[in-house]
Amino acid sequence: MKPAPERASIGGAPTPPPPILVDPDPGILAAALYALYDLTWLLAILVPAPWWLVRSVTSARFRATAGARLGGGLPRARRPGERGRILVHGVSVGEVKAAQALVRELRIARPDLDVVVSTVTTTGFDVARKLYPDATVVRFPFDLSFVVRRFLRRVAPDCAVLVELEVWPSFLREANRAGIPIAVVNGRITERSYRRYQGFKNLLPQFARISLYCAQDAEYAQRFIGLDADPDRVVITGNVKADGLRTGAREATAEILERVAARPGQLVVVAGSTHASEEAALVRAWRASIPAARLVLVPRHPERAGGLVRELAQLGPEPQLLTRLRAGEAADPARPLVVDTIGELEQVYAASDLVFVGGSLIPHGGQNMLEPAAQGRAVVYGPHVANFLQEAGLLERAGAAWRLVGEAELATALRSLLDDPARRLAMGAAGRSVVEAQKGATVLTLRALTERILARSPLSRA
Secondary structure, eight states: OOOOOOOOOSOOOSSOOOOOOSOSOOSHHHHHHHHHHHHHHHHHHHTTHHHHHHHHHHOHHHHHHHHHHTTOSOOOOOOTTSOEEEEEEOSSHHHHHHTHHHHHHHHHHOTTEEEEEEESSHHHHHHHHHHOTTSEEEEOOOSOHHHHHHHHHHHOOSEEEEESOOOOHHHHHHHHHTTOOEEEEEEOOOHHHHHHHHHTTTSSSOGGGOSEEEESSHHHHHHHHHTTOOGGGEEEOOOGGGTTSOOSOOOOOHHHHHHHSOSTTOOEEEEEEEOTTHHHHHHHHHHHHOTTSEEEEEESSGGGHHHHHHHHHTTSSOOEEHHHHHTTOOOOTTSOEEOOSSSOHHHHHHTOSEEEESSOSSTTOOOOTHHHHHTTOOEEEOSOOGGGHHHHHHHHHTTOEEEOSSGGGHHHHHHHHHTOHHHHHHHHHHHHHHHHHHTTHHHHHHHHHHHHTGGGOGGGGO
C-alpha cells in the first residue's frame, strides 16, 4: 500500500469520538416517529400488492428481487467465534464500482473479516457479482424496521460502510441498537440534496447516528456538519473512485475491437451510461456530422436495449446488438452498435477515439466522467452534471473535457474533436493526469475506518 497523501481534515481531534454503538435517541417521540415511518412503508407495499403478485407470477427475476429485499437470500447467521464481517453497501452500479479499491485494501489489511456487498438495483447486483466473485452479494433490505433487524441479524457486520450517502432511517436506527457502527465513505451530498435534508434534518434520517463521515472534499464535509454531524466525526479523505480506475493507455481485447471498429481505421465514438432520449440525440448528431464514424451506445440500463433498437430504427439504419454480433451476425460499420451486456464499459471505452458520457443531456445529474478520462480519452458531456460537479470541474480546469451548453452543440463538438486528433490526444493525456493526481483516497479512508471504528469495535474483538 502506498503512503497516504496529505489532505485537509476537519475531524482532527486528538481523541476522536468512539463509534456509536447504542441508540442515541431512544425517547417516546422518536419511537412514535419511526412507527409512523414503518406504517408509511407498509402502506407503500400493501397498496400495490395486487400488482406485486402479478409481477411475481410473471417474472422470476422480479420475484427473486422482491423476496431478497424482504429478507430472503441472506447468508447464514454468524456463530460465536466465527470470522467477522464488514458490510459494504452501494446503491447501484456507480457506488458498487467505486468501492473496488477500498474492498481490495480492506481484505489486505483485515484478512480476518469477510466482505458482504449489498446493493439495491438489479444492474448493481449483477455488476457486484462480477466485481466481487469471492464476496457474498446480497440485496439491501426495504427500510422496514423488522426487515432491517432480520437483515442485520443474518449479516451481523462488525461495521456497515455506506458508499457516498445511502442513508435509510430504520437502517441507521437498527444498526445503532445492534451495536453496529456506520461509516459513510467517499461521502458527498449535492446542493439540492442538502437543501432537501435541511428541511427535515430534525426528523428523518438522523445524521447524528453515523459514526464516521469520510468526505470527498471540504464542501461536502461542511454540508454533513450542517446536517448535525459531529465535526469530530467528519474527515476529508478524497474520492476513492479515482483509486478504482486503471490509468494509462488501455488496449481493448481483439474481440471487442473486431465488434466495435468494424472497418479498419474507422474512428469510434462511444456514448457510455446513456439514458432515455439521449441515444436519439446522439444518433441525430452522428448522422448530421460524423456518419463515417462508428457510433457505439452503452445504455446505463442494458434491459432497455431491445426497445432502444426499435426506437432508433425509426431514425435511420437499425442498430446492431453486441450479443447478436457474438452470436454470428456480421458487423456493419455503417450502423450504430448497442452494447446490451453488463461489465464491459471499460473495454468499450478502450476501443474508442472519443467518449460522450451520458446522463448529462437530460436533468439526471450525469455519470462518472473520470472512467474514460483514466484511459486517456477525450471526454464530452452535457450541461447536467450536478452529481459529478467535482469530477467535471477537475477535468475542465485541466482542459480534458468539453461540457456542452446543450444538445444543439453536440454535433459540432463531436465533429470538431474527431477532426482534430492532436487536441483529442492532449485532452486524453490531461484527463489521465487528473485521475492520477486524485489517487490515494483509499489509503486515507482505510486508515480512518481502522483507527476510528474497526480497532475500537467490540464485535471485532469478539
